[in-house]
Amino acid sequence: MPQGKAVKQAVCLACYLMSAVPGTVFAQCASTAVTAKAALECAAQNVPSDSVAKLDPSKDYSLAELIDIAEHNNPETRAAWERAKQRAETLGIARSSYYPILVGIATFADQRFVSPFPEALLPRGYSMVETPVAQPQIALQYLLFDFGKRGGEVATARAEALAAGSQFIHANQEVAFAVSKSYYDLLTAEERSEAARAILKTAQTTQDAAEAKLQNGRATLPDVLNARAETAQANFDLASADGQEQIARVALAEELGAEPSPDIRIDATKNAPLPDMLDLPIKALVDRAIADRPDLQAQMLEVQAADQEIRVAKGAYRPSIVLSGDVAQTAIWPTADNSGLGSANEPTWTVSLGIQWRIFDGGARKNELAIAHSKRREAGDTFRDLRDRAQREVWTSYIAFQTAERQQQAAVALLHSANESYSSSLDAYQSGVKNLVDVVTAEKQLALARLSSVSARSQLLLQAVQLEFTTGNLLRNLPPATRSQKQDGLSQ
Incomplete structure (x- = not known):
């Protein structure tokens, strides 16, 4: 029967898609390319x-x-x-x-709030506190078993x-x-x-x-x-x-x-x-x-x-087992209107192993x-x-x-x-x-x-x-x- 370039399209794509499954009628396509990437490149050259x-x-x-x-x-x-x-x-x-998910998070915040003094110190009074925060963070989530x-x-x-x-x-x-x-x-x-x-x-x-x-x-x-x-x-x-x-x-x-x-x-x-x-x-x-x-x-x-x-x-x-964790570098520079406070720049992290099971x-x-x-x-x-x-x-x-x-x-x-x-x-x-x-x-x-x-x-x-x-x-x-x-x- 007649053969043309269109045959290459079918053969290349079938090779790319089907060579991973041995025993199929398309298994002979795998012989046209060494790898799936080569087969896909072959198909791309003959794309309609x-x-x-x-x-x-x-x-x-x-x-x-x-x-x-x-x-x-x-x-x-x-x-x-x-x-x-x-x-x-x-x-x-x-x-x-099957691969873990890594997410990069960068948080830049500025918080200002009123902090009342304890009654043991001053019956009446408060302090205005402002806290700038810079927190670069990497979060990981890995589904271990489902x-x-x-x-x-x-x-x-x-x-x-x-x-x-x-x-x-x-x-x-x-x-x-x-x-x-x-x-x-x-x-x-x-x-x-x-x-x-x-x-x-x-x-x-x-x-x-x-x-x-x-x-x-x-x-x-x-x-x-x-x-x-x-x-x-x-x-x-x-x-x-x-x-x-x-x-x-x-x-x-x-x-x-x-x-x-x-x-x-x-x-x-x-x-x-x-x-x-x-x-x-x-x-x-x-x-x-x-x-x-x-x-x-x-x-x-x-x-x-x-x-x-x-x-x-x-x-x-059935339940799923998920490994979660994050690591961050937290930097804060709190200030108050009645006194100076020290700054902090420390690494922080969280690790958890959770089981999720939908009950209803x-x-x-x-x-x-x-x-x-x-x-x-x-x-x-x-x-x-x-x-x-x-x-x-x-x-x-x-x-x-x-x-x-x-x-x-x-x-x-x-x-x-x-x-x-x-x-x-x-x-x-x-x-x-x-x-x-x-x-x-x-x-x-x-x-x-x-x-x-x-x-x-x-x-x-x-x-x-x-x-x-x-x-x-x-x-x-x-x-x-x-x-x-x-x-x-x-x-x-």
Whole structure:
């Protein structure tokens, strides 16, 4: 399947987010970078840009190049990229709870108050005291133990980060499939235009033969008029095919995120071997989809995140042990209006080890735990539904590819026989053995066969891409599900 720079985005980000979890289907991404930092730097070099694609009307674009352009301009891939980075940063925030918190505090104050004299000294009287204070301070708070609540929060954030990476890959695959479909729609439109030109040429040949026989007195005017009507119909069909081709070009340019224009050109290798056989049985295709589809991976990770949220909610019922302390340098310069007082400049500190245990909260923890259990059931049901849908999609694509394969074989045989039938009917007509009705009938069959051949070829290519998409192999380096017998013969 086609590969482009957009593949690097998916691989790099998946490596950055998922290499920390061994045993996942994305573990092979870790081989693309030595460290997560290197993977992130790799991803940053391929981050989607905000610039609008500018297409060169003189360039023939390959499918890989078109996919690359679309993934850099599609807003869905950019949004998925940002969500994945946000989830990665959220994971960093969750991990920070394992470190102590240091806070620097600087206090500068000035206090003035009235201090009455003790009655033993003076029955009546007071003193005005003013105390300037300067106190730089460092405070520490360290959560030593919380019965796994922090671990659950980190595990939740990690699962959500991995899910975001999978969703980013899935977004890239959806864009790649949409571009592939538009690409093959344009390829079909181009081939329909070529078939329409061939049909017009055939109709013109029939008309020329009828007019030649009319000049020789061996045909009637109605025969010639009938042949001219078929030529006019072929001209009409050609104009329609050319219009559909231009519309397909506009649709492809719009799918790329570029300005809609009929000037886009594709590098279509029409003689390339067609994928005409399956390389994997249906069970292997279903197993690949369940193991490798990024949307399934993302939902499975959402289930894991929901499990960890239950752990966090249960941890709220348990106490936490917190170490607190502060150290400061306190300087004061008190003065009084009746006497001088000495100044002080001494270090002060406080150390405490506290146990915090929420005894009653009006049912908040109970409701949070109930919500966590509900989210877990929701995530599990969604995963099962998505898994069943993936299996149905694989089965549908499998059957559709086999159907397209048989249609392609039938279309080739139909085109061959229709071409021979028309040639023999035209020769017989020119020899006076058959009439023009037989030639026109053979001509219509040949036109239908040409259009059927174009549709069958395009449908086979599209179903091959569909099969890779439904099994999660689009934009990946796994062996494709289909191959060409002709290509195998050439390689041998």
